[in-house]
Amino acid sequence: MNDSLNAFCRDSDAYLEGAPDGPLAGLTFAAKDIFDVAGHITGCGNPHWKATHPPAERNAWVVQQLVDAGAAMAGKTITDELTRGIFGENAHYGTPVNPRAPQRVPGGSSSGSASAVAGGLVDFALGSDTGGSVRVPASFCGLYGLRPTHGRIRRDGMLLQAPTYDTIGWFARDAATFARIAPHLLDSDSTGQRPTNLIIAADAFELAEPAVSSALLDAVASIKPLFDTVATLRLSPTSLEEWAGHQQILQSREAWESVCDWLDEVNPALSFEVSDRYVTARAVTDAQVATAQAGRDAIIARLNDVFATAPTVVCLPTTAGPAPPLAQALSARRRLRRRNSALTSIAGNTGRPQLSIPLTEIDGLPAGLSLMGNRGADEMLLALAQEIAAAPTTAQ
Amino acid sequence: MNDSLNAFCRDSDAYLEGAPDGPLAGLTFAAKDIFDVAGHITGCGNPHWKATHPPAERNAWVVQQLVDAGAAMAGKTITDELTRGIFGENAHYGTPVNPRAPQRVPGGSSSGSASAVAGGLVDFALGSDTGGSVRVPASFCGLYGLRPTHGRIRRDGMLLQAPTYDTIGWFARDAATFARIAPHLLDSDSTGQRPTNLIIAADAFELAEPAVSSALLDAVASIKPLFDTVATLRLSPTSLEEWAGHQQILQSREAWESVCDWLDEVNPALSFEVSDRYVTARAVTDAQVATAQAGRDAIIARLNDVFATAPTVVCLPTTAGPAPPLAQALSARRRLRRRNSALTSIAGNTGRPQLSIPLTEIDGLPAGLSLMGNRGADEMLLALAQEIAAAPTTAQ
Numbered sequence: 001m002n003d004s005l006n007a008f009c010r011d012s013d014a015y016l017e018g019a020p021d022g023p024l025a026g027l028t029f030a031a032k033d034i035f036d037v038a039g040h041i042t043g044c045g046n047p048h049w050k051a052t053h054p055p056a057e058r059n060a061w062v063v064q065q066l067v068d069a070g071a072a073m074a075g076k077t078i079t080d081e082l083t084r085g086i087f088g089e090n091a092h093y094g095t096p097v098n099p100r101a102p103q104r105v106p107g108g109s110s111s112g113s114a115s116a117v118a119g120g121l122v123d124f125a126l127g128s129d130t131g132g133s134v135r136v137p138a139s140f141c142g143l144y145g146l147r148p149t150h151g152r153i154r155r156d157g158m159l160l161q162a163p164t165y166d167t168i169g170w171f172a173r174d175a176a177t178f179a180r181i182a183p184h185l186l187d188s189d190s191t192g193q194r195p196t197n198l199i200i201a202a203d204a205f206e207l208a209e210p211a212v213s214s215a216l217l218d219a220v221a222s223i224k225p226l227f228d229t230v231a232t233l234r235l236s237p238t239s240l241e242e243w244a245g246h247q248q249i250l251q252s253r254e255a256w257e258s259v260c261d262w263l264d265e266v267n268p269a270l271s272f273e274v275s276d277r278y279v280t281a282r283a284v285t286d287a288q289v290a291t292a293q294a295g296r297d298a299i300i301a302r303l304n305d306v307f308a309t310a311p312t313v314v315c316l317p318t319t320a321g322p323a324p325p326l327a328q329a330l331s332a333r334r335r336l337r338r339r340n341s342a343l344t345s346i347a348g349n350t351g352r353p354q355l356s357i358p359l360t361e362i363d364g365l366p367a368g369l370s371l372m373g374n375r376g377a378d379e380m381l382l383a384l385a386q387e388i389a390a391a392p393t394t395a396q
Numbered sequence: 397m398n399d400s401l402n403a404f405c406r407d408s409d410a411y412l413e414g415a416p417d418g419p420l421a422g423l424t425f426a427a428k429d430i431f432d433v434a435g436h437i438t439g440c441g442n443p444h445w446k447a448t449h450p451p452a453e454r455n456a457w458v459v460q461q462l463v464d465a466g467a468a469m470a471g472k473t474i475t476d477e478l479t480r481g482i483f484g485e486n487a488h489y490g491t492p493v494n495p496r497a498p499q500r501v502p503g504g505s506s507s508g509s510a511s512a513v514a515g516g517l518v519d520f521a522l523g524s525d526t527g528g529s530v531r532v533p534a535s536f537c538g539l540y541g542l543r544p545t546h547g548r549i550r551r552d553g554m555l556l557q558a559p560t561y562d563t564i565g566w567f568a569r570d571a572a573t574f575a576r577i578a579p580h581l582l583d584s585d586s587t588g589q590r591p592t593n594l595i596i597a598a599d600a601f602e603l604a605e606p607a608v609s610s611a612l613l614d615a616v617a618s619i620k621p622l623f624d625t626v627a628t629l630r631l632s633p634t635s636l637e638e639w640a641g642h643q644q645i646l647q648s649r650e651a652w653e654s655v656c657d658w659l660d661e662v663n664p665a666l667s668f669e670v671s672d673r674y675v676t677a678r679a680v681t682d683a684q685v686a687t688a689q690a691g692r693d694a695i696i697a698r699l700n701d702v703f704a705t706a707p708t709v710v711c712l713p714t715t716a717g718p719a720p721p722l723a724q725a726l727s728a729r730r731r732l733r734r735r736n737s738a739l740t741s742i743a744g745n746t747g748r749p750q751l752s753i754p755l756t757e758i759d760g761l762p763a764g765l766s767l768m769g770n771r772g773a774d775e776m777l778l779a780l781a782q783e784i785a786a787a788p789t790t791a792q
Contacts, residue, residue, distance in 0.1 A: 048487070091444070091665045263668050264726045269487045273663050275671030330660045 006078070007096040007115035009033045013075040014040045016063070022070020024180065029170075030116045031126040032109075033076040034083060035060040036157035044159050045081035045109070047092050048268030060157030062126060062168055062185055069184045074122050077112025082259065083128060083161045084274045085109050086136045086337055086344075087324070091271035095326060100142045101365050104323035107137030110171070114141040117171040124172040124181055130161045131251060132319075132344035134169035135370065138356040140323035142366030143171045144178040144385065149375045150351030152186050162254035165247065165348050175357075175389040179382040191376030195384065197310040198227040203234045204316035207241075207342050211362050216317050216369050219359040223388050228310075235306065235314070236299075240342040243299050247345040249292035252281035273330050296349050303350045307374050313384065314372040317343060318356040322365035347372055355381040357388060402474070403492040403511035405429045409471040410436045412459070418466020420576065425566075426512045427522040428505075429472040430479060431456040432553035440555050441477035441505070443488050444664030456553030458522055458564055458581055465580045470518050473508025478655065479524060479557045480670045481505050482532045482733055482740075483720070487667035491722060496538045497761050500719035503533030506567070510537040513567040520568040520577055526557045527647060528715075528740035530565035531766065534752040536719035538762030539567045540574040540781065545771045546747030548582050558650035561643065561744050571753075571785040575778040587772030591780065593706040594623040599630045600712035603637075603738050607758050612713050612765050615755040619784050624706075631702065631710070632695075636738040639695050643741040645688035648677035669726050692745050699746045703770045709780065710768040713739060714752040718761035743768055751777040753784065 008030070014037035018025055033043045036056035043050040059067070067073060078093050080086075088111030089095045096115035098106035106115045110127025114137030117125045127134040129147040138145025146169045153168040160166050168185070172178035200220060205213045224230050236243055256278060262268070263278065270278075306314065320339040328336075347354035352375055356368035373381045404426070410433035414421055429439045432452035439446040455463070463469060474489050476482075484507030485491045492511035494502035502511045506523025510533030513521045523530040525543040534541025542565045549564040556562050564581070568574035596616060601609045620626050632639055652674060658664070659674065666674075702710065716735040724732075743750035748771055752764035769777045 089663070091663060267485070267487060267667050267669050267726050269665045269667050270671065271663050271665050272659050272671050272674070275666065275668050276675050278668070279672050279675040330663050 006094055007112040007119065007121060008075045009043060009078055009093065009112070014073065015075065016059070016067045016073035018067050018070040018072040020070070022068065024066065024184065025070030027071045027123040027177070028074045029066060029071050029124045029126065030074050030077045030113055030122045031063055032079045032113050032128060034079055034128060034159035035063050035076070035126060037063060037073070037076065040076070042159065045079040045083070045090055045093065046268060046270065048266055049082065052262070052266050056157065058157065061154040063157070065184045066181070077116055077125060080109035080111060081270060081274055083109040083130060083133055083159065084255070084277055086132050086340060087333060088137060089327070098141055098323055101140070101323050103325060104365065105140065105326055107140035107323060109133040110137050114138060114143055114145070114171050117141070117143055117173060123177055124170055127169050127171060128158065129167050129169045130165045131247065131348055132340060134171065135318050135344055135354060135356045135368070136340060138171055138358070139318035139368030140366065142358040143173060144175060144358065145169060145171045145356045145368070146378065146381070147347055147354045148186060148378045149353045152189065152376070152378060161258055162251040164254060165251050175382070175386040179386055182379060182382055186378055189376050190379045192374050192380045193311040194380060195311040195313045195373070196228040197312040198224065198230045199306065199312055199314045200230065200232045201235050201314050201316040202232050203236055203240050204343055204346070207320055207339055208317040209321040212317055212321050212367050215360040215362050216367065219369050220315055223391065226387060226391065233306065235302070235346060237302070240346065241338070243295070243349060244338070244341040244345040246292040246295035246299065247348050248341065249284055249288050250296060252277070253284050253289050256281035256284070273333070299349045303346070303352065312374070313381070316346070316370050316372065318368035318370040319343065322362050322367045351375055353378040353381055355385055357385050402490055403508040403515065403517060404471045405439055405474055405489065405508070410469065411471065412455070412463050412469035414463050414466040414468040416466070418464065420462065420580065421466030423467045423519040423573070424470045425462055425467050425520045425522065426470050426473045426509055426518045427459055428475045428509050428524060430475055430524060430555035431459050431472070431522060433459060433469070433472065436472070438555065440479070441475040441486055441489065442664060442666065444662055445478065448658070448662050452553065454553065457550040459553070461580045462577070473512055473521060476505035476507060477666060477670055479505040479526060479529055479555065480651070480673055482528050482736060483729060484533060485723070494537055494719055497536070497719050499721060500761065501536065501722055503536035503719060505529040506533050510534060510539055510541070510567050513539055513569060519573055520566055522564065522566050524554065525563045525565045526561045527643065527744055528736060530567065531714050531740055531750060531752045531764070532736060534567055534754070535714035535764030536762065538754040539569060540571060540754065541565060541567045541752045541764070542774065542777070543743055543750045544582060544774045545749045548585065548772070548774060557654055558647040560650060561647050571778070571782045575782055578775060578778055582774055585772050586775045588770050588776045589707040591707040591709045591769070591776060592624040593708040594620065594626045595702065595708055595710045596626065596628040597631050597710050597712040598628050599632055599636050600739055600742070603716055603735055604713040605717040608713055608717050608763050611756040611758050612763065615765050616711055619787065622783060622787065629702065631698070631742060633698070636742065637734070639691070639745060640734070640737040640741040642688040642691035642695065643744050644737065645680055645684050646692060648673070649680050649685050652677035652680070669729070695745045699742070699748065708770070709777070712742070712766050712768065714764035714766040715739065718758050718763045747771055749774040749777055751781055753781050
């Protein structure tokens with residue numbers, strides 16, 4: 001395996017042959033190094049994690065599904081440590097190259113998976129998405145990337161960060177390949193008809209950089225003919241930042257509970273940024289959690305209203321901007337993370353599927369347009385993405 | 397150089413010949429890797445610090461003084477990262493062996509210096525002491541170790557952590573060698589007469605483990621004949637823990653200001669424990685600093701009263717117990733650090749000299765007795781330590 005893109009964890013590469021006659025035979029994939037491969041330690045982006053955990057006894061459910069379906073696994077990819085990050089800069093293992101923007105970050109935490117797909121090393125790759133970790137690198141690297149309906153893909157044999165938010169997603173360079181993977185991973189609870197109603201999330205477009213909003217709205221204009229009705233709507237009666245604040249509290253609490261014992265026992269080396277988030281998470285109070293949970297319930301109710309009438313998709317910018325430069329100061333990254341979280345937490349808080357489509361570029365840098373569907377409507381989003389890709393009016 | 401004790405930073409060893417006819421000719425020393433040696437990067441116990449700083453242009457003042465006096469420098473020793481720790485377990489470079497208790501920590505942050513001296517690799521070694529980083533490893537490794545009067549040793553060419561607390565100290569195995577170093581490092585402001593009054597700090601002995609207090613009080617009994625008067629006194633009208641709390645606030649603020657820009661720019665990998673302390677330090681408010689500064693002023697006034705009459709030394713346990721086991725959980729370490737800080741912050745807050753003497757063992761584990769003097773009385777403490785070592789009643 002060519003690892004010239006630094007997308008792979010060189011010391012834990014895990015190769016698996018695909019079943020020879022499966023429907024995915026001929027495809028190669030990589031998996032973020034939070035998915036178990038039997039006999040290998042799942043490193044989770046941190047050397048002390050790797051040093052304090054035994055090799056996995058069996059393959060993660062998703063890995064086994066793909067191999068059984070004929071895809072060959074080419075290796076495990078670098079992740080932001082413990083999946084805590086959306087930029088893809090790992091303080092221990094380095095930053096996988098963003099092949100579409102080499103002076104920029106690839107996005108994270110599924111950084112190596114996005115890098116490997118965008119660089120053409122594999123056909124598709126597995127990632128996870130808790131707070132944007134598939135959608136953000138998909139946007140930054142110019143890929144298709146899905147955060148599926150929460151709960152539709154089995155999570156056995158992977159690192160959980162914040163279970164009520166954790167999902168498994170994947171990346172591909174084209175819509176057709178992307179869609180081929182879905183039946184092997186998503187459960188059978190597919191719901192929803194071909195959407196006839198497009199909603200443009202006004203408050204989400206306002207959050208993005210003007211150049212990104214403008215370019216993405218041009219792309220939206222080109223796909224409007226695919227719908228019967230198009231409406232512009234503010235999703236949040238208060239602000240998307242407030243909504244993101246609820247996820248921040250709830251995800252922090254869950255993330256702290258996932259690793260607090262290990263932190264106490266091992267005293268691992270973590271990047272200051274990641275430790276900062278854990279120390280901040282430790283200070284979250286039960287009262288804050290209760291308020292945030294009530295806020296999350298209200299968000300779910302609001303989105304149920306938005307999706308209540310005709311079969312609907314909501315479109316929004318995947319990220320507030322294209323990939324930022326490498327090695328920015330933490331203070332700058334913190335501001336940027338907040339803006340992006342305001343976009344990613346809508347699907348996060350409501351467990352809805354969101355597909356990022358590589359529909360535009362700003363000064364040569366990719367930026368994704370997202371389609372968000374009803375719970376269970378993942379396949380509908382994938383089909384729509386193929387329609388969009390085939391439409392003569394959209395530039396791929 | 398034999399580095400079998402893992403006391404030395406193997407990738408930055410710095411060797412310097414001593415001036416051939418100097419008064420320290422024939423002695424070898426090591427220096428904590430926070431002291432500059434020309435042409436070498438001062439690593440400060442963290443790989444990202446090392447990667448983001450240039451080689452030093454000249455030797456630290458203390459290093460040059462010792463070399464000019466004839467001592468040969470054998471290498472640089474491991475330190476707790478950025479001097480933040482008192483146990484000596486470096487998450488990146490490992491834990492220098494405690495030759496006196498191999499299953500126990502060596503103490504830190506001047507861990508490698510204490511290890512190298514206790515293991516006989518060098519005759520003496522330089523450390524630094526902000527919150528106990530010479531005194532604690534001296535106690536744990538059974539060595540003489542001095543925190544000098546704040547300001548009496550020039551700090552050019554070293555990492556500062558919290559400047560109003562930072563001092564340079566050293567370790568040796570015997571009192572005579574220990575005293576030989578002093579004139580080459582301490583300025584000429586020596587003050588104080590041979591002490592005639594011994595004060596036993598009752599509240600400090602109450603803080604130590606009963607077995608340690610008991611053994612150290614036996615040692616105190618054996619040195620009482622060296623004094624005209626002996627008194628037992630509570631140092632703090634409130635509690636030593638409260639006094640330590642003032643240092644904790646003030647040291648935290650200063651430590652944060654020392655590295656906050658570097659943390660923001662580099663996002664280094666630090667142990668979770670150290671990041672935790674920085675994140676906590678960042679949250680310290682100006683109001684807390686003002687209260688702590690007033691508290692520190694009151695401590696200084698109180699200690700001035702204690703030392704006001706006859707030439708006095710105060711004795712206290714250096715540490716609350718002998719060296720704890722290796723790799724304890726952070727929660728246990730945090731409790732232990734708090735107890736030890738209550739002992740070390742007395743000299744820390746008042747800038748007084750404190751010499752730890754290896755006067756006792758508990759179940760074979762060393763524990764130091766400390767002598768604290770008036771500001772400027774460092775030489776008096778060293779002379780007293782030689783008297784104690786020579787006294788027939790004390791077991792060395």
